Amino acid sequence: MPELTRRRALTAAAALAAAAGVQTLVAPGASAAGHSHEGSLEPFDEVYKGRRIQGRPAGTGDMDAMAGMDGMAGMGGHHHGHGTGYAVFVDGVELHVMRNADGSWISVVSHYDPVATPRAAARAAVDELQGAALLPFPAN
Amino acid sequence: MTVRKNQASLTADEKRRFVAAVIELKRSGRYDDFVRTHNAFIMSDTDDSERTGHRSPSFLPWHRRFLLDFEQALQSVDSSVALPYWDWSADRTVRAALWAPDFLGGTGRSSDGRVTDGPFAAAGGNWPVNVRVDGRTYLRRSLGTSVRELPSRAEVDSVLSMATYDMAPWNSASDGFRNHLEGWRGVNLHNRVHVWVGGQMATGVSPNDPVFWLHHAFIDKLWARWQRRHPEAAYVPGGGTPDVVDLDETMKPWNDVRPADLLDHTRFYTFDTLEA
Numbered sequence: 001m002p003e004l005t006r007r008r009a010l011t012a013a014a015a016l017a018a019a020a021g022v023q024t025l026v027a028p029g030a031s032a033a034g035h036s037h038e039g040s041l042e043p044f045d046e047v048y049k050g051r052r053i054q055g056r057p058a059g060t061g062d063m064d065a066m067a068g069m070d071g072m073a074g075m076g077g078h079h080h081g082h083g084t085g086y087a088v089f090v091d092g093v094e095l096h097v098m099r100n101a102d103g104s105w106i107s108v109v110s111h112y113d114p115v116a117t118p119r120a121a122a123r124a125a126v127d128e129l130q131g132a133a134l135l136p137f138p139a140n
Numbered sequence: 141m142t143v144r145k146n147q148a149s150l151t152a153d154e155k156r157r158f159v160a161a162v163i164e165l166k167r168s169g170r171y172d173d174f175v176r177t178h179n180a181f182i183m184s185d186t187d188d189s190e191r192t193g194h195r196s197p198s199f200l201p202w203h204r205r206f207l208l209d210f211e212q213a214l215q216s217v218d219s220s221v222a223l224p225y226w227d228w229s230a231d232r233t234v235r236a237a238l239w240a241p242d243f244l245g246g247t248g249r250s251s252d253g254r255v256t257d258g259p260f261a262a263a264g265g266n267w268p269v270n271v272r273v274d275g276r277t278y279l280r281r282s283l284g285t286s287v288r289e290l291p292s293r294a295e296v297d298s299v300l301s302m303a304t305y306d307m308a309p310w311n312s313a314s315d316g317f318r319n320h321l322e323g324w325r326g327v328n329l330h331n332r333v334h335v336w337v338g339g340q341m342a343t344g345v346s347p348n349d350p351v352f353w354l355h356h357a358f359i360d361k362l363w364a365r366w367q368r369r370h371p372e373a374a375y376v377p378g379g380g381t382p383d384v385v386d387l388d389e390t391m392k393p394w395n396d397v398r399p400a401d402l403l404d405h406t407r408f409y410t411f412d413t414l415e416a
Contacts, residue, residue: 101313112334
């Protein structure tokens with residue numbers, strides 16, 4: 001079953017990413033990619049209310065810098081083709097986020113309430129989830 | 141002809157029939173297809189590329205057609221049922237009859253947001269949340285928590301007074317009636333109501349809460365009121381707009397219906413009352 005395979009892969013990728021640690025994740029190349037966008041598109045990686053939230057630019061051609069997270073992003077078959085250019089993860093599971101024209105952000109679990117940055121969207125998602133596991137999208 | 145009524149004026153029998161038809165659609169699996177479709181559009185409609193269901197001029201005709209599909213599905217179960225609407229500018233507290241156990245049930249408990257009364261409470265066994273973005277399978281709400289106040293009549297009126305349907309860049313940054321009604325700009329009507337209800341209603345899978353339909357039936361009614369108030373104003377854009385559904389272009393996912401086909405609601409249903 002593809003879903004189980006993907007879950008296993010996600011778990012493995014998350015473990016790798018965790019082992020590699022923050023220093024590896026926020027590699028110089030990734031930071032440079034972040035700075036090439038205006039404003040809020042820098043990577044982040046923190047534990048918020050007991051859950052690991054991560055964000056990074058996506059589709060910038062700088063994938064190698066964050067191999068573990070790239071693995072996660074690539075596995076789902078989802079492409080950030082609608083121009084978000086940024087991927088957010090909660091405990092290693094990708095959270096669908098979207099940038100509004102005014103630069104604010106929303107996510108699929110807090111869709112009608114824009115916040116200023118992808119990190120704020122990730123934190124709002126953790127608040128909304130109340131400890132529940134995020135499901136890989138698309139949900140079905 | 142279908143008559144859409146204010147939920148506050150429904151009889152006990154009308155409420156019972158509406159709830160029974162909704163639960164039958166859930167039982168048969170047809171309900172969840174609506175949730176799935178909505179979330180697919182939520183995730184793909186974006187400000188700088190193709191946008192159809194949301195953050196675009198076709199927000200209103202898209203949801204009009206989406207509600208027509210749902211209403212027809214309900215009527216295939218019970219032909220007497222019509223979609224009621226929730227005027228949240230009038231019935232604006234958690235004590236409204238809308239949230240009583242004989243209709244939609246009330247707010248969620250504080251610990252986990254779980255709705256514990258009414259026909260859609262998880263304990264009743266009739267309302268599994270299957271199309272979801274997280275692991276929780278029970279209906280959740282948190283009425284009035286994330287935002288304190290529902291929009292007021294004065295705020296509704298201020299948006300109805302806007303004479304232009306929509307404006308370039310035809311997205312969440314637009315000025316004009318559509319985007320102020322949708323809520324990405326200004327006093328915020330439609331979006332704020334989703335946030336006020338909380339739970340699944342605040343997410344891309346918002347149709348998991350049956351109040352989704354009553355909320356959108358009122359948004360749809362506000363479009364009809366706006367047309368009556370501005371008879372000279374038209375749906376725009378009229379043609380040739382990249383990524384945006386023009387007046388005579390077909391809309392996904394149906395591909396056989398245009399905004400032009402949906403401007404006159406009286407082809408499909410009327411309202412109990414329609415003030416300007």
